[in-house]
Amino acid sequence: MFGLLGLSAEVFALFVVFGFMVGVFFGFFGMGGSFLVTPALLILGYPTPVAIGSSMAFVFGTAVIATLKHHDAGQVDYRLGALMFVGITLGIELGSRLVFGLETLGIASVVVGVAYVLLLAAIGILFTRSAMGDETEAEREAADDAPDDDVPEIARKIKSYNIPPMMTLADGSKASLWTISGVGGGVGLISGFLGVGGGFVRMPAIYYVIGTSLAAAVGTSLFGGLMSGAVGAFTYGRAGVIDVGIVTALLLGSALGARIGSGATAYVDEDDVTIYFGLMLLIASLAVALGEVSAWLAIPVLDRVSFVLLIGSALFVCAVILYHGALAIREHRDVAPSA
Amino acid sequence: MTGTELLPGASPTVAALLVIGLVLLEAALLYAAYGILEDVLAPVVFKRIQQI
Numbered sequence: 001m002f003g004l005l006g007l008s009a010e011v012f013a014l015f016v017v018f019g020f021m022v023g024v025f026f027g028f029f030g031m032g033g034s035f036l037v038t039p040a041l042l043i044l045g046y047p048t049p050v051a052i053g054s055s056m057a058f059v060f061g062t063a064v065i066a067t068l069k070h071h072d073a074g075q076v077d078y079r080l081g082a083l084m085f086v087g088i089t090l091g092i093e094l095g096s097r098l099v100f101g102l103e104t105l106g107i108a109s110v111v112v113g114v115a116y117v118l119l120l121a122a123i124g125i126l127f128t129r130s131a132m133g134d135e136t137e138a139e140r141e142a143a144d145d146a147p148d149d150d151v152p153e154i155a156r157k158i159k160s161y162n163i164p165p166m167m168t169l170a171d172g173s174k175a176s177l178w179t180i181s182g183v184g185g186g187v188g189l190i191s192g193f194l195g196v197g198g199g200f201v202r203m204p205a206i207y208y209v210i211g212t213s214l215a216a217a218v219g220t221s222l223f224g225g226l227m228s229g230a231v232g233a234f235t236y237g238r239a240g241v242i243d244v245g246i247v248t249a250l251l252l253g254s255a256l257g258a259r260i261g262s263g264a265t266a267y268v269d270e271d272d273v274t275i276y277f278g279l280m281l282l283i284a285s286l287a288v289a290l291g292e293v294s295a296w297l298a299i300p301v302l303d304r305v306s307f308v309l310l311i312g313s314a315l316f317v318c319a320v321i322l323y324h325g326a327l328a329i330r331e332h333r334d335v336a337p338s339a
Numbered sequence: 340m341t342g343t344e345l346l347p348g349a350s351p352t353v354a355a356l357l358v359i360g361l362v363l364l365e366a367a368l369l370y371a372a373y374g375i376l377e378d379v380l381a382p383v384v385f386k387r388i389q390q391i
Contacts, residue, residue: 005340006340057358057359057362058362060359060362060363061362061363061365061366062366064362064363064366064367064370065366065369065370068370069370230359233355233358233359233362234355234356234359235355236355237351237354237355237356237357237358237359238351238352238354238355239351240341240351240354241341242341242358243340243341244340244341244345244358244361245340247362247365248365251362251365251366251369252369255366255369255370255372255373256373259370259373259374259377263377326388326391329385329388329389330388330389330391
């Protein structure tokens, strides 16, 4: 079997375990595919097109599984996802053209690297600050009494500007088509510019700018990942660089992980985990920065440190999710077993 | 093993669609299979966790 897939038993098992970890992330946060898988494949010595193409196909497969799981829980806004996709596609095209333009100037690598580091750090800080919660107990109680208590304040403010045409979201609230298209275009631009799936931007953008609940943001972001993953897989598939063996092994693990991660959203208090996720993004920012420095100064050991930081922090957050999930099950003994 | 190797002589578009179809099929099968596994094992696992 392993010979047929072109992988040794050890490498196959490694990919299954790695896929499980990524699946837990994908299911719980609606992101975390390509920014973990692509560097891992590159470190393992796969050529860049194979690493990106296989990562795209894997993101597509995992997004299918996680979307199905969130669909069962009614947490996917398909109309919002489809509307965003138009903007995302245009943004990806614009982003890739920008990269080619910078390439002709000879500064693409530096600009993309710095942008990636700054973006990861900014989103990491946003999540960490949000999780550390500077709101008082009274403010929290007031927020709990508010009708849109699951929608962040900044999103409520953006939603208060009624710029037609207004679209009705799955939860019955309204958002301007301009906001949705703007978010889609912005996410696509970043995705095309950085060459990543973009879930780590898409999910926060849906939550903080369009203003859905966090669960709906995760589900809808996954649906967006499914569509952009399909486009990416088709593009790289045409070039014949997707390794089906790698994708199959990763999917075997991620299918289970995504189920557990998606199921955990019903039990785990997001506030317990969000701070770790924010810290993980900050560490990822540092890891990418080290990788860039390693490339500029030709210091291979920094590349290894970068890889260990990236995988180590992801493994830690995955363990935290599973730990809090187990704690929640113990604390709520009367909760139904299936999420 | 790439799409080109799976279907030698096929056009790039057909090879790409084959890979996407294969990934979609794998995802659907794994979703269904793990779903059955979840239905069977989840109550046992939940019970074990609560007993720890």
